[in-house]
Amino acid sequence: MDTATWLQGINVYLIGMMGSGKTTIGQRFAEALEYRYFDTDQLIETAAKQPVTQIFAESGEPVFRELETNTLQALSSMTRCTIATGGGIILKPENWGYLRNGVIVWLDVPVDVLYDRLQADTTRPLLQQGDLREQLEILDASRRSIYSQADIHLPITATDTPAQIATRGLTLIAQACEAKAKEDDQIQRMNADKPFTVN
Ligand SMILES: Nc1ncnc2c1ncn2[C@@H]1O[C@H](COP(=O)(O)OP(=O)(O)O)[C@@H](O)[C@H]1O
Numbered sequence: 050m051d052t053a054t055w056l057q058g059i060n061v062y063l064i065g066m067m068g069s070g071k072t073t074i075g076q077r078f079a080e081a082l083e084y085r086y087f088d089t090d091q092l093i094e095t096a097a098k099q100p101v102t103q104i105f106a107e108s109g110e111p112v113f114r115e116l117e118t119n120t121l122q123a124l125s126s127m128t129r130c131t132i133a134t135g136g137g138i139i140l141k142p143e144n145w146g147y148l149r150n151g152v153i154v155w156l157d158v159p160v161d162v163l164y165d166r167l168q169a170d171t172t173r174p175l176l177q178q179g180d181l182r183e184q185l186e187i188l189d190a191s192r193r194s195i196y197s198q199a200d201i202h203l204p205i206t207a208t209d210t211p212a213q214i215a216t217r218g219l220t221l222i223a224q225a226c227e228a229k230a231k232e233d234d235q236i237q238r239m240n241a242d243k244p245f246t247v248n
Pocket residue numbers: 065066067068069070071072073074133166209210211214
């Protein structure tokens with residue numbers, strides 16, 4: 050069975066650090082799965098009619114996080130979607146309740162690679178002050194254990210192309226769905242063997 054068949058319409062959420070490729074790989078997943086594609090940052094920008102940098106500067110990070118949760122909540126009621134999230138979506142425990150209604154994929158990219166990709170970037174407000182490498186290291190250290198709660202861990206190296214990452218990711222998603230289906234089947238069999246008693 051292919052990955053789309055295994056998924057049965059369940060959403061796919063991409064999480065990971067800024068620059069890890071959530072937006073890039075999310076589009077490829079959507080194409081391959083024939084899913085709709087959404088990016089929480091892009092939806093927030095459209096609704097607020099402001100870029101993320103301006104929301105942070107004029108309204109502050111807490112307001113951005115509120116908009117992010119509202120956006121994720123709305124998406125979680127849909128099916129057949131691939132959703133690229135913002136890197137900080139994992140910070141609110143409440144957001145995990147929404148992410149868990151789909152398959153969560155962590156794009157795990159070394160800080161050195163993120164540094165190379167984001168050196169010229171001006172669109173990520175949390176990286177505009179201080180030393181870029183140091184900021185990335187601090188964020189990576191504080192978030193790794195949270196990202197690791199994803200269903201699927203996708204380690205990425207400097208030379209992996211988006212096409213290679215997408216193919217590997219889709220295979221891992223299919224394997225995870227198959228493992229879950231087997232587990233569900235076993236639980237059902239165990240319950241069927243149990244006599245039903247009423248005290
Ligand atoms: N596998 C890759 N190889 C090289 N560059 C990449 C790869 N994936 C993403 N990029 C580039 O890195 C930058 C950040 O990617 P993006 O998809 O916006 O990440 P995110 O949404 O996780 O912040 C973009 O310039 C993108 O073109």
